[in-house]
Structure formats: structure tokens, C-alpha cells
Amino acid sequence: MSAASPARPRVSVIIPAYNAMPELTRAVTSAMDQTLGPEHIEIIAVDDGSTDGTGDELERLARTCPALRVVHQENSGCAGSPRNTGLDRARGDFVFFLDSDDYLGPDALRRMVAMADENGTDIVLGKIASVGGRAVPRAVFSHNQPRTDIFSSHAYLTLGPWKLFRRSLIERLRLRFPPYRNCEDKPFTAAAYLNASGISVVADYDCYYVRYRENRSNLTLTASDLAHRMDGIRLCFETVARYLEPGARRDQIMRRHVEWELCGPLRALLPRESERDARERFFPEFRHWARTWVTDTIVQRIDAPDRLLIHLLRADRFDDVLAVARDAKRDAECGRLVDKGRVYWTHPFFRDHTADVPDACFDITDRLPVHHRLDTARWHGGVLRLTGHAAIEGIEAIEGIEGIDALEPGTELVLRKYESDRPEIRVPTTSAGTSGGLVADIDPATADDGAPLERGLWNLYLDVRAQDVSRVVRLRGSREDGEIVRPPQRAVTTPRGEPVVVVPYVTPYGNLSLDVGGVAHARDDDIPCQVTRTAWHGTRKAVLIVGGRLTGDVTRNGDGLRLRAESGTGAVREVAARFEPVAALPVPVTSPPCCPSNG
Template sequence: PFTAAAYLNASGISVVADYDCYYVRYRENRNNLTLTAAGLAHRVDGTRLCFETVARYLEPGPRRDQIMRRHVEWELCGPLRALLPRESERDARERFFPEFRHWARTYVTDALFQRLDAPDRLLIHLLRADRFDDVLTVARNAERDGRRGHLVDKGRVYWLHPFFRDHAAAVPDVCFDVTDRLPVRHHLESAGWQGGVLRLAGHAYIEDVDALDPATEIVLRKYRADRPEVRVPTTPCLPAHPLPGEERRYEMAGFTAEIDPATADDGAPLERGLWNVHLDVRAQGVSRTVRFGGHREGGEATHPARRRVSTPQGPVVVVPYFTPYGNLSLDVGEVAHPVDPPCQVLRALWRTRSTLLVGGRLTDEAVREGGTLRLRAEGGTGTVHEVPVRCEPGGSTTVFTARLPVGRLGTGRWTLTLVMDGPGEDAPCRTAVVPHLGRLAATRWLRFGCRPYYAKPVALGPARALGLDVAPIKVVTGVRRRLRR
């Protein structure tokens, strides 16, 4: 009750993760309560306190349901299945069942009920209905019934428990629906360019659903954009590699797909930006959507290079890349003038707490052509802040430095680039990404002499461009951190 109350009421929680700070040593006689509490008598009071603590500090709603779900699964349904059948029938009926029934009726909302796995939903339904004998039957046979198969019906998958559609049991189908819980197995076998088209090959299937009438689609969703998704059909085929033990059941789980960036968006080119690749895996009318690319072949088979693609609006460069979680994404960027960057960034450091210094060297071509170099910070709303760059000879090359007053930037995320105008009015503009070099730490400063702000460096996109998240520090949070130190 003490730690839980602290968690539920804290405005911030810090995690010590750079060394081990919790150690366990069992008693020599092994009489720890956690090892010897084999019956419900040792658990009921603690379980009751779990539920009451959460109810005391959280108002009804999604956050409370999220915490309650853990207790329903681990403190209610788990012990009920494992321990209730071990008790005498009298204790089970008169002492423990009323407590479990009270928790199910009081703390399991309808929204939480829908988020539980099917075996837990069945138990909660029976508890709410005050059906002690059926609860005991389900608990006693839980291990055996858990291995029963599934039925596909009208695009939904149901657990074939003995109570399923048994008129005498009278349990609604929702207690057995496992459609959204079935694992999706998928694998990216190859990815490569054929002209201006990205061709993907792999396999995907929903576990325990025969791959009959497959209609899997590639789904492209633009990162942090409120716009309709783009769907690309796939062509079913045999998997490139046999699936061990499942050849017949999932023999049509293979697929190929072609993503044409020039026409993928219902005949129009893909918009500029980052697109995440998903799979909508379909078979027998059952549909599950998952992120794609996390499971793939090694080597260069699934690492296509960037490709310049022609579109009616002009050329674009498409960069397939894998996120830190290993999933496939596409970076679609405009290339109005395919020119080389004018400079190379070698360092980025804090000159003062609120001034960022960016330095490097110009390319020989940029020195010959001339032009004006500027450091640009662009906000998420389109706001641009630019500062001039100082260039001077540095041995055999020309070096540059720029000082960006980060303290003058507004709240939000800012992307940094270096921009050089050409020597003529119609000359192309050259740009260079300021990279996230990994050594730049976050900084803090006082704005107007009293308001604390911070800037946190972040790496953006496959090019790992340097971005700055700028925001005020909550005064109360800052004071607490200082006191902890």
C-alpha cells in the first residue's frame, strides 16, 4: 500500500538503471511467506488491499482500468484457477468465492472486461453471475481446456471451450472471442528495387487460422500525420522457405508486394515524410494488422539502398530504413536539385547553457562557387530561425562556426540544417544536415532571469539529423529533483 500509493500520486518517477540496487537472499530454512503461501488464506487480505489502494487514489477511467487489469489477471483470476480447487468446498463457497465475486462486480468495468484474455473473461462473467459451481468447474479444468482449438466464424475466432455455444451454460460469445489476441507470425524475406518500384517478399499468417483465401495488404501510415493510410495489395504465393510442421496449414502464407512511390497513394505519389510499413494479414475473413520488418533475413537481402524516383511533381529520393525496433519504414524526400551538401559538420557543443556552437569545414566545390552559409532552425509549425555562419581559412581548407541562441527558440521540436545559397539568382540551394553526434547532452537555462527551460537533443529520421526539444521545466519538478540530489 505504501509503494503503490507513492507511484499513483507522484508527479515524476526516476529509475536508477546503471547498477543493481535490489538484492534477494532466501532464508536458509526456505520459510519465506512468498514461498510457503500455498493457500488462499494467505492472499485474500493482500489482494483486497491491492484493489482498495488503486480505487482510493484513482478516479474511474482508463488509467484506473489499466492498473486494475494487472490485479484482475494476477491477483484474482490467477489464484482463483490455481488455488480455489485446493480449498475445501465449504471454504471455497462460503469464505473465498464471495470475495472474488465482490471484486469482479466492483472493480472490473465493461471497458476492462473487453481487454482481458478469454479465460479471464469467462471467469469474470461467471463470478458476476454468481455461478459458483461453474467457476469451480472452469478452474479445475483450466489446464486441459486451455489446449482446446479454435473456431473461425464470420471473421471472428473463438476458443472452443466446453461452455462455448452450450445452451445449458448460456455464456455469451464475447467470453470466448480470441481474434485480437492471436499472434501474427510474419517474416520479411527480401526487399529490393526494380526500377522505381520497391518489391517486398515474405510470409505472414495468423496463428491457428488456416491461410485460406489470403488477402494480405501492405499498409503505409505516415508518421505523426492525421491523414488516411495508403494500402497496397499483395500477391499470395508459397513461402520461399518451408514453415516447419505447418506446410499444409499455412502453405499460402507467402506473398509479394510492389510499392511504387510515384503512384502508391491511389494513383498519386507518396507525400514527403516518414512512412511506417504495416501488414494487414487476412485469411478466412479474419484480419490482424501488425508492424512489419522486425523479423527478416540477414545480410543485404532486406537492406535496399536509397533510390531516386521520378514522379509527376518532380524527382524524389526514397530511403528504406529500419527503425531502432527493427521495423521497416520509408523516408520520402523531395529532390528539386540533386546537388551535394556544401559542408561537413564536425562538432556541435554548448558554447553557453543556451547557445549551441556548430562547426565544421566547407567542401572545395562550395569554396570555389561561393555563396552565403546560414544555420537554420525550423520548428514543427513552420517557424524558421536563422543565424549567419562565420567562415575562415583553416590550413588547407575553409572552416566555419555558427552560434545558435537556443534560448530564443520557442517551445517545441526544432530541426537544424545548414543552408548555402548559390552565387547566382537561379543557382540551386545547397543544404547539409546537422547530425546528432551522440556527445551532446541536454542543457538548462533561465529565460527572463527566472523561468527555467531545457533543450534536449534528439536524433531524427534515418539520417539521424539533430533536433532540439525545447520546453519549460515545471518548477515543482525541478525543485524536487534538486532536493533528491
């Protein structure tokens, strides 16, 4: 009778290692010491032909940890090959790639596995922390996201492999790392993202610590020139094109590669190459990418310096591209010109007839930051009064006063109904004192040109104006002592005598919206389930706690009770509710329809 095969681990931690001392020891022990437990983890460390004692240290550690398996192979010169070796041997439900110069937080894998299990997601991003100043992504880790995707989150901005991947996804796609010294991880992660059933983000715990080696021998530093990047960049574009049809979704994802993998290296690295290599070896490839993958829609959405480079690439103007790249740092300090309600970057090529570059390449109007805050949101009878401040950065104030703190007549509050084609509603603001102060009154009973607001969800925006320049931004919720202030709901009466409940609420992203449509005079016994309280979870953003009470016969049979959320696009989410005869029924809901994931 054969011995029973060992239970399949939950996570296979794969560690590629080449001359990784002394950082290696902490990397491996951080995987060994995970709270998930050694019985649920296998560690596959691949020594890629090291000559500094890395192999011996791995063998020493393996003698103390049965979960650690060591593989020795000839040097491949890249991180992808030892990662592939680990993948070929992995047995876990999930795979986590741990670089030998980084390390895990003790509770990282337990938290990430729990997030994947709870939400059925294929990829989990754990918060990345910097050790010694190495740059890390921040936007995607602003709050926990139980379930999201690359189109409604910042997840695609981080393409490093330090994530929890469901191994069945990797094997279904037959994913392996290409044999490049740089950018080998981006096509791998991109393909996984583009095919994942869902993505989770653990943002309330430092899961992964990145650092540079003491001897600065990280491949990202030693193989940073264009020769080591071009194959990986090309494969990034091809991967996106393989999995996404032309259109808005492809443009959204391609934009990341245009900014980071095309314009970034072009500006930073092309001037370092010999003029012959720059002209004959690299420039034709960059020009091909600009012509093939950069649509006009992408051009409109990228920043002016990138727009300028793309225009020159498409026009096959090598000398101008090289000059713009070389002088990029100096030209970034060029000033601004306000002209007919638009703001332009006054680069030396701007309106130089010999340069022959259209003004659109220098238009920065839609990228000017708007500084605003909502100070108060209070009901005055049936009118919701908002007070706050707003200003467009870098626009000289009216009447020649310098600064960013003056508003012009015409600044308006804008109400847009969620997932509706109906026209937006504009509410005028009045100035309040100095420094960009404003006041806006919303009367739900008459706001729509004398008619009441339609029932539904309304998102609030500000159209801020200065020197005829208009910038529209989402209105953020008010704060007092650092806490978001949520005005109470209010029953208002329409001109037709119809009472309607208006509920101001703050989305998980801190934006203010209105829910119009609760009927104030509904009788308790007409409704089998009444919601009496909703609040965002104190520590888990994007999780809504719903409290309520059941009436009639429902209270005698609470088994199987579920809360159902439906979005305007037909997406449905159901979660089990906990029935408590005395208290409320707290239910976690991810991205409820009243708070769309795009904020």
C-alpha cells in the first residue's frame, strides 16, 4: 500500500536567487515564518548559478525547514528563468513570487489567501512598503478592495510580480516569464491581469517590503539600458493587443504602457545611447510603437510632454525627439499661457512656426489641479446648503491679484444622475468672503428647473472657473477634525405635495452624492424589511454595513436571509446576512450600486 501523498499547500512561494547574500536570509525566513503556517506553504528557492555562497545558505536553511525545497541550476542571467523553474515544480493553490532582496510581512500570506478565498479572485495585491527609499506604488493601496478589476482601479499601474496569483490561472494561460534581463515581469503580470476573474487589494497591512541590495546589484539597476528593455516593452504592447479588442478598454490599458514603457524610457534613456544606436537601432522601434499602438484617444489623455514626443515620433523627426528628450528637465520649468479659456505649456516649440507643432500638443487645461474642500453640508429646512472653497492651481486670480484663490462668477455645482443619459443639472454658487469661498444651495424639490430631482442617485461635481478657464471635478465630502461629515437624510415635499426622502452620502472614495427616492410616508407594515442604518466600515473601505429590521412573519424565519445588490448595468452581488432578533443585520457589501466603484 503506497503512502498517502502530502496535502496540497495553499501557497507556493517561489524565490529566484543569484548572488543574493546577505539579503537572501531574511527573504527566505520571512516566508518560513508566515502565520499561514508551514503546513500550508511550500517554498521553492532556485539558485541561479550563484558564486557567493547563496546555494550553501539555501541548503542550510532547508535543513531547518521541511517546507523549503532548493533547486540549483546554471546561471541564466535573468530572474524569469528561475521563476519558471519554480513554477514547473509548484503544487500550491496560489503562487507568490518573492525576490531574494525583499521580504514578507509575517501575516501577509494569510491575509492575501483569506481575501482571495472570500471573494473568489485570481490575483491579490498586498500593500508594498519601501525600505531604503525604493519607489513603491501608492494609489492602488489607498484602501482595501475585496473585488475589483484593472478597469475600475489603479491595479494595472503595478506590474511587478510580487502578488498572489491563483495557480490555475497561470497554468490555464500557460504563462511563463520571457528570458529578458529587464521588463520580463510586466508581460507576465499583464496577461494575468487581463484574464483574471477578479482582483483583490489588501491595503491595511504592509505585506511586501522592497529594497535595493547593499551592493546595488538589482537587475533593475544593472540592466536598465534600452538594450535590455526593448523586448519586454514590445511584448507588453503585444500582450494587451492579444487580449483586448480595439476600443476604449484597450486604450485605457495601453495608455499605461505609452506613458511608462514608451515615453518614459524614450525621454530618460535615448539620450544616453550613442547617436548611431539611438537613430538606427532604437528610434525606428519607438516610432513603430507610436504609430501602431497610440490612438488619437490616448494622445488626448496623456500629458503634454508625452503628447509632444508622440507627435514628433509619428512625424519621423529624430533630431527633434532627441533634442526634446535631452532638454526635458529644463523645459519642464517653462511657464504657462492662458488664451481664450485654455492654458498652454510654453515649451520652446509652442507657436514657433518653424517647429510646426499644433497647439493641442501643449494644452494642459484639463490637467490643472483643482484644490477644493467642502467645509459644511447642512440642511436649512428643505434646502441642502454646501459651503467650501475651490481654486484652479496656477491660474492668476482675477483683477491681476496673483495666487490660486479667487473664483469668478460662473462657478457652478453640477449634479449628474448616475448611469443616466439625462442632462446634468447646474446650480449657481455665490462667493463667500475671500480665498475662493463659495456657497451653493440645493433644493431637491425645485432643483431641476423648477421640478424636483428625479428619483435615483446623483453625483455632485464642481465646475470651477477662473480667467474663463473651466475645470470640472468631483465634489469631495466635508470633513471636521479629519472625519467625513455625512449630513442626515431629510424628507422634502415636492411642489405636487409628494414627500420624498433625500439621503446625502459619502462614497468610499470620499465623494459626496445624493440618493433621492425614499418615500417618507411608507407604512412599516407594508415593508417586510426596512433599512434603518447604513455606514461604511471603519477600517475596511468599500465595505458597507447595512443595519435594519425585519417585520411580520419574516422575523420568525431568518434562516437563509441574504442581501442582494444590483448595479445599473445588471451586475448582481449577494451576501449572507446575519439575523439578530434584537440588534441589526450587518452585511458587508462590495461596491454597492449606490456607490459605483469609479467613485
